[in-house]
Amino acid sequence: MVLEEKNSLSERKSVDDADFEKAQWSVPDHIQKAMRAGLSEExxxxxxxxSKKEQDKIFHKVDWRLxxxxxxxxxxxxLDRANIGNAKIEGLEDTLNMSGTDYNVALMIFFVPYVLCEVPSNMILAKFNRPSWYMGILVVSWGICMTCMGALFYCASATSGAFSGLLAAAIAKMNGIGNYEGWRWIFILEGLVTVLMGIAVFWLLPDSPAHGAGRWLTHDEARFLELNHNLTRGIQKPKFNADGKKQKFQWSILWAVLKDWQIYLQAMIFASNAVPNYGLKFTMPQILKNMxxxxxxxQLLTAPPYACGAISALVxxxxxxxxxxxxPFIVGSQSLLIIAYAILFAKAENIKSNVALCYFSVHLACIGIYPILPGTNAWTINNLAGPAKRAIGISMMIATGNLGGIVGSFIYQEKEAxxxxxxFGASLSFAAAGAVSALTLEYAYWSINKKNAEKSEDEWRATYTEAQLEKMGDRSPLFKYSL
Incomplete structure (x- = not known):
């Protein structure tokens, strides 16, 4: 009797296995691939x-909303970070009795908490179900600080775009209104705009497809976006384990980021933007005044270079x-930076005799600066596997690269005007170092992809288990680096 039951079970198992294998053969390859990534067959x-057309329509809908x-x-x-450069030539230093490197130290102060808080901020953001609330709080808080700078002084550096100089030129005309100097009004009015935008973030910034379902997205559109994210970026791990206990932060991921060689090469590429960018932003109004x-x-003449930079970034x-x-687009931009700063380094000593050439070089520098940052951000994100490592890795890269902001705060000193x-020399050097880093990274990615392609996907899956491949992340032989 027992033997009969065993035989019966064995027969049923053979039938089930056969049905499973038959089912596997009937499922298209792209469906099987999605199922291996963790999605159900449904x-x-x-x-x-x-269809591709329907997918593009959904993505464009998100783009226009976000x-x-x-x-x-x-x-x-x-705008808020750049306005200190505009305020400088409107009398900020004289009013605050700044001399020597006081202005440079003031610029540098911003970057200390900026660099230190980058990674923790992304870790905190990951815990928010409503990113709009977190970002809204940050923007409103920063806006209040900026507004108060019209009596207080604390600021830093960065890029502002064409609006900074135009607004500063107009706002500076308010000099004397309310017994406030023009440079104070630059901080006050631009800070108030930031506060208003921060308040708007709570309602206008989309949080996730799930929150948008039934509102600005249909339920099918929201489902598609979440499934596509799971397929391309990895399924988000639940915040609670099977026992109902909150999962602890995985320090192994942070350690994997810290020892990842590509992060540091990307950070050097980022710094090839940060040093020239921040330094020029702080000093451009003064350079033009020196002409x-x-x-x-x-103030007005700062607008055209930034407009060219915005166009170059988009193109x-x-x-x-x-x-x-x-x-190619990162290294090409860095090459333009090298040319621009080589000209400025050689001709700025007699800047009043070389106004046209130097002003052209400022344009060329902006054209070279702005494509680097979006390029390296996209490059880094595409080459980190898993949402946790991606979040920590991109913030680590930005934090390390933004150390260049501290450098940029000190390289332009009035005694050298x-x-x-x-x-100009430091900016040229960082652009060259960034170009070398980009070429090195490209060769490394290409070499790894070529080596991994020597075996087929089935051969690699026969060598490693699914768990091992998942744990390897972007070190998996099935992971293909984006060039």
Missing amino acids: DATFLHSL CPMLAVLYLISH GYSSTNA SALLADRFTWRM PKYPTG
């Missing part, structure tokens, strides 16, 4: 049931996406 089938708000936040973020222009005209991003190749050999 979800995988739904994900691939949408990107304008983030673009405005990015604009006011850089012989009045403060108002110097470069579109071309990089079109060709799915980051390195108008030649600024330290400022």
Whole structure:
């Protein structure tokens, strides 16, 4: 009797195995691939049931909802950081009795908490179910600080875009209103705009497809976006384990980031933007004033270079996406920086006799500066596997690269005006070092991809278990680095 039951079970198992193998053969390869990534067959089938046109329509819908708000936040973020350079030539140093390197120290102060808080901030953000609340709190708090700087002084450096000089030139005309000097009004009014935008973030910034379902997304659109994210970026681990206890932070991920060689090469590429960028932003109004222009005209003349920089960033991003190749556009931009700063280094000593050439070089520098940052951010994100490592890795790269902001705060000193050999020379050197890092990274990625391609996916899966491949993340032989 027992033997009969065993035989019966064995027969049923053989039938089940045969049915399973038959089912596997009947499932298309792209569905099987999605199932191996952790999706159910139902979800995988739904994900691939949408045409390319329908998928693009959903992505564009998200872009139009998300990107304008983030673009405005990015604009006011850089506007607030750049306005100290505009305030400087409107009398800030004289009012505050600043001399020597006081201005440089004031610039540097911003970058200390900025660098230290980058990684913790991304870790905190990951714990928020509503990112709009976290970002709203940050923006409102920063806006209040900026507004109070019209009586208090604390600021730093960065890029502002074309609006900074134009607004500063207009706001500086308020000199004397309310017994406040023009440079104070620059901080007050731009800070108030930031506060208002921060309040708007709580309602206007989308949090996730799930929060948008039934509002600005249909339920099917939200489902598609979440499934596509799980397929391309990895399924987000639950915040609670099977016992209902909150999962602890995985320090192994932080350690994996700290010892990841590519993070430091990407950080050097980031620094090739940060040093020239921050240094030029702090000093551009003064450089233009050194050419012989009045403060108002110097403010206005900062707009065209930044406008060129904005156009170059957009064109470069579109071309990089079109060709799915980051390195040429990053190295090309760094090459323009090298040319621009070589000219300034050689000709700025007699800047009033070389106004046209030096002003052209300022334009060329901005054209070279702005494509680097979006390029290296995208390059880093695409080459880190897993949401946790990606979040910590990108913040680590930015934090390390932003140490260049401290360098940029000190390289332009008034005692070296108008030649600024330290400022122009250091910017040139960092651009060259960034170009070498980008070329090294490209070769490393290409070599690893070539080596991993020597075996097929099935051969690698026969060598490692699914658990081992998942644990390896971007070190997995099945992971392909983006060039």
